[in-house]
Amino acid sequence: MITSQSVACSPPLTPSNPFTRWNFTQPMSPLLMSSSSSKSMRFSCSLPHQPPLRCAILGAGFAGLSVAWHLLQNCAKELPLFIDIFDDVGIGGGASGVAAGLLHPYSPKVKPLWRSTECWSESLKLVQVAESAWCSRVQNMDTEGAVRSLNLSLIKKRGILRPAVNSKNLNIMDNNAQNCLASCRIESIDKDAAVALVPGLSVPLNLAFYMPEALNIHCQHYLEALYLACQNAVTDNMSMGTATREMNFWKKSIYDIREFAGEYNAVVVCLGARAAFLTGFGEIVPLRLCRGVVARMELSDNFREEYPDHSPSILSDAWLAVQGPRNLQLGSTWEWGSTNHSRTVSDVEASRAVEELLPKASAVYPMIKNWTLAEAVAGLRGMPPLTSHGSLPLLGCVDDFVGGNPNCQYWIFAGLGAKGLYYHALLGKLMAQAILSRSEDSIPSELLSWKQRVKK
Numbered sequence: 001m002i003t004s005q006s007v008a009c010s011p012p013l014t015p016s017n018p019f020t021r022w023n024f025t026q027p028m029s030p031l032l033m034s035s036s037s038s039k040s041m042r043f044s045c046s047l048p049h050q051p052p053l054r055c056a057i058l059g060a061g062f063a064g065l066s067v068a069w070h071l072l073q074n075c076a077k078e079l080p081l082f083i084d085i086f087d088d089v090g091i092g093g094g095a096s097g098v099a100a101g102l103l104h105p106y107s108p109k110v111k112p113l114w115r116s117t118e119c120w121s122e123s124l125k126l127v128q129v130a131e132s133a134w135c136s137r138v139q140n141m142d143t144e145g146a147v148r149s150l151n152l153s154l155i156k157k158r159g160i161l162r163p164a165v166n167s168k169n170l171n172i173m174d175n176n177a178q179n180c181l182a183s184c185r186i187e188s189i190d191k192d193a194a195v196a197l198v199p200g201l202s203v204p205l206n207l208a209f210y211m212p213e214a215l216n217i218h219c220q221h222y223l224e225a226l227y228l229a230c231q232n233a234v235t236d237n238m239s240m241g242t243a244t245r246e247m248n249f250w251k252k253s254i255y256d257i258r259e260f261a262g263e264y265n266a267v268v269v270c271l272g273a274r275a276a277f278l279t280g281f282g283e284i285v286p287l288r289l290c291r292g293v294v295a296r297m298e299l300s301d302n303f304r305e306e307y308p309d310h311s312p313s314i315l316s317d318a319w320l321a322v323q324g325p326r327n328l329q330l331g332s333t334w335e336w337g338s339t340n341h342s343r344t345v346s347d348v349e350a351s352r353a354v355e356e357l358l359p360k361a362s363a364v365y366p367m368i369k370n371w372t373l374a375e376a377v378a379g380l381r382g383m384p385p386l387t388s389h390g391s392l393p394l395l396g397c398v399d400d401f402v403g404g405n406p407n408c409q410y411w412i413f414a415g416l417g418a419k420g421l422y423y424h425a426l427l428g429k430l431m432a433q434a435i436l437s438r439s440e441d442s443i444p445s446e447l448l449s450w451k452q453r454v455k456k
């Protein structure tokens, strides 16, 4: 029987418990920059019969939250499930929170990416899950809050336009575009049609590729909404009379994942590029790190001609991810080898980035000269090695590398590179299935092949 009150089952704080060493006493509000005095965020329902499955998810970006959602969805109804999410910044504290939010299933040469149909469809499903949670929150707000939230929409269905800028790849791109997905079409259009979509656009080779169904996501809001969807799944469970579910957020820096042994049945490393900084992981995880600065641009009041509401975002040597008629994100720089994961960008770094990005943006959208820098932010990408299937994320069990434990399995889900939104949904689902079955069988071999190279 379900108790009418929610029963919190956070890790006990006994002197022998390693949590006491970490100097925190209650779960935190997970939102970025929240203060440590925030209200406890604890979501559970109770049905105390079976020993629970305890999962620690390290990192609250695209990877971590997708795993959390899919664990909640795929866990057997009668199995109590306890999820603790750890992050030292908050939800969207890493690259996910600063990503441009351009979501489509194609390579720069408009070729469908690995498992494009599945990845695209799972991403759309997860975006829809988040959007529903976001809307349900808006419905419960007072009018002022609701209006504010609606203005901060999660998804813009404005599409994406890629003008061809390199005559060398023209035929290849045109051919690739013919093999597009039915659910995310690519229309090859000429200059006139492209300019009708984006007034003022420059189309140097009289050819552009238009993806009308591609999405523009507000990533920070998306992540907050996905977290909310997970919370809702926990509380919904309460009314259904099934086994206990609980999810807590802990604000904490992680240095060595072996700290978690003994407390959890599964520990999942979803730390993005920073997975490489964990003790012993530098040698295991073949990630190349690359810092990217995004310039948040505003159209100054002196200019009346706004970016049209339904005009697509633009992909080129630089991208323009349009957020509203007077604000867009311009990105991104690629500083290979950087280990700087700070979101904060100094004035010097910001002006260097704008100097680099403006000429690239002007080549396709000359009107960018009317826009000014409002803010610059940055994220560190963890780029995986190239395989015959392209650059694929790294998944799998890492017990062989960190020292297994009969009661606890260690997993990794990293290397989402520059395509985190595209990969996170399907691969988060596969990761959750692997954790629940305690087996890598659900993970395609091409995502595990990096482990063979480590062993050599």
Ligand SMILES: Cc1cc2nc3c(=O)[nH]c(=O)nc-3n(C[C@H](O)[C@H](O)[C@H](O)COP(=O)(O)OP(=O)(O)OC[C@H]3O[C@@H](n4cnc5c(N)ncnc54)[C@H](O)[C@@H]3O)c2cc1C
Pocket (backbone or CB within 6 Å): 058, 059, 060, 061, 062, 063, 064, 086, 087, 088, 089, 090, 091, 092, 093, 094, 095, 096, 097, 098, 099, 100, 101, 102, 103, 252, 253, 254, 255, 270, 271, 272, 273, 274, 275, 291, 292, 293, 294, 331, 332, 378, 379, 380, 381, 413, 414, 415, 416, 417, 418, 419, 420, 421, 422
């Ligand atoms: C400038 C830029 C633009 C991008 N634009 C796009 C785009 O338009 N579309 C797209 O699909 N992808 C884009 N990407 C790529 C995308 O952002 C990444 O693939 C994705 O964010 C990786 O997600 P993740 O969850 O693996 O890592 P992260 O988002 O980095 O999440 C890791 C989390 O772990 C936490 N963490 C890390 N280390 C520790 C630690 N030791 N202790 C505690 N917490 C820790 C961090 O705070 C963070 O919240 C972009 C990336 C950049 C940098």
